[in-house]
Amino acid sequence: MRNADERRSESVNGAIIAGVDGSDQGMGAVVWAAREAERRKLPLHLVTAYTVPVFAASSLDAGYATVDDSVIREGAEAVLKQAITKASTYDVDLHARIETGDASGVLLELSAEAAMMVVGSRGKGGFVGRLLGSVSSALPAHAKCPTVVVPLCAASRLPDADVDVPNGHDNDGPDQSPVRPVVTVGVDGSEHARMASLEAAELATRRGLPLEVLCTLPPFTGSLAWVPAPLDREALHEDLLEQLEAGKQWLSSHFPDLEISLKLLDGPPVELLIEESRTVEILVLGTRGRGGFAGMLLGSTSQGVLHHAKGPVMIVPDKEDPRLADRDKFGPMVSDDFGG
Incomplete structure (x- = not known):
């Protein structure tokens, strides 16, 4: 000191x-x-x-x-x-x-x-x-x-x-789960999630750790419950993977030396986020989004993740960043009607 x-x-x-x-x-x-x-x-x-x-x-x-x-x-x-x-x-x-x-x-x-x-x-x-x-x-x-x-x-x-x-x-007693040396950021295609991705990439770079970009495909609910699940979910998976890959290329353009991997999971976002927090160095989320991840952080997801996370969680506020302007040059982004 x-x-x-x-x-x-x-x-x-x-x-x-x-x-x-x-x-x-x-x-x-x-x-x-x-x-x-x-x-x-x-x-x-x-x-x-x-x-x-x-x-x-x-x-x-x-x-x-x-x-x-x-x-x-x-x-x-x-x-x-x-x-x-x-x-x-x-x-x-x-x-x-x-x-x-x-x-x-x-x-x-x-x-x-x-x-x-x-x-x-x-x-x-x-x-x-x-x-x-x-x-x-x-x-x-x-x-x-x-x-x-x-x-x-x-x-x-x-x-x-x-x-x-x-x-x-x-x-729950003391958590003995081994922690993987990786920074994980939850994304849903929103600009808020992209801001969180940049912050997570900077954090991973400072620590010399790889970055894992995580997205979930929540179960169909409400008006989408009648959609033929196997066919539509397979198409959604393909679309999301394409969009995640484009986002990865965008991040790599700003962090060329950072190792970045993609992870797409099926299931309830809150449960998956909590489980992910158990085994990663830190989980990073934005303050708002489209509903799948950070979009609900002012409501039930905030309470669920922040109260029950098993590891450190970083919440990144929205702010202006010039690096956000060139995201669309790297490929498709999640459409406005996608969300949990």
């Missing part, structure tokens, strides 16, 4: 931010973020937040008219100190800060300047626990920078994390 301090006004421009709440999940996020910051040679900011209880602040009892938040703040300081100790073992430019206010609001505001946000999938309620609890997927869906969510079972596999997954956690 080069330095660690608390500066509320300190800029987080271009830094990696880890949300801290004192839970095992949060500590796993700190370790994941520290390793990534060291790899990318970026500053690491540890952030914890707390709010003064509303019932105390609004009480008419004179004894509560002035709220003393020193006890709450001391707890936040203890949590932050523990995280600083853990992150200090990595060669990173380390900073720490305590904020007052809603946890998700604090992180969303900081995301406008940060290079990446990293949080645990569940916490103790005061910080990261709020993100996927009462405010659901606010951070992954609305952050201005990529957000990585690290579940407890994935944190337990990280060196130096010192966290354990108790048997029965989420009806």
Whole structure:
């Protein structure tokens, strides 16, 4: 560690931010973020937040008219100190800060300047626990920078994390599945998914790992249920493979040294994504799409994947990128009426 301090006004421009709440999940996020910051040679900011209880602040009892938040703040300081100790073992430019206010609001505001946000999938309620609890997927869906969510079972596999997954956690004990050294990105042909593909390719390049481009063909439902499945699904497979190959050539034009493979699976997207997250280095998704993958990330897929993933999941926000402009030069793209 080069330095660690608390500066509320300190800029987080271009830094990696880890949300801290004192839970095992949060500590796993700190370790994941520290390793990534060291790899990318970026500053690491540890952030914890707390709010003064509303019932105390609004009480008419004179004894509560002035709220003393020193006890709450001391707890936040203890949590932050523990995280600083853990992150200090990595060669990173380390900073720490305590904020007052809603946890998700604090992180969303900081995301406008940060290079990446990293949080645990569940916490103790005061910080990261709020993100996927009462405010659901606010951070992954609305952050201005990529957000990585690290579940407890994935944190337990990280060196130096010192966290354990108790048997029965989420009806699943510690995950002993071997992790393949590969970055996987879920795509559905949307521009949002293409943005996620670019971010995943950059991540894979930095880590010296191959990139796996994954697409699913969900079961027919609703008005499409009457379609002769064997014939139509075979045609859809051929069309999708052609489109995936065109997308692969596009990615290769921007990342010529990156090894890229394609994977097309049949079945429910959420289930397949969760299972895929069990055995890959990291799963990357966009914030929106056509319905098969990222298009549902503000709804049921967000809850399903982010709450039950077995490995780190990166959610990539939509943004302008000049590399998106030449995708159509490499072949067919998924048509507007395709989706789950």
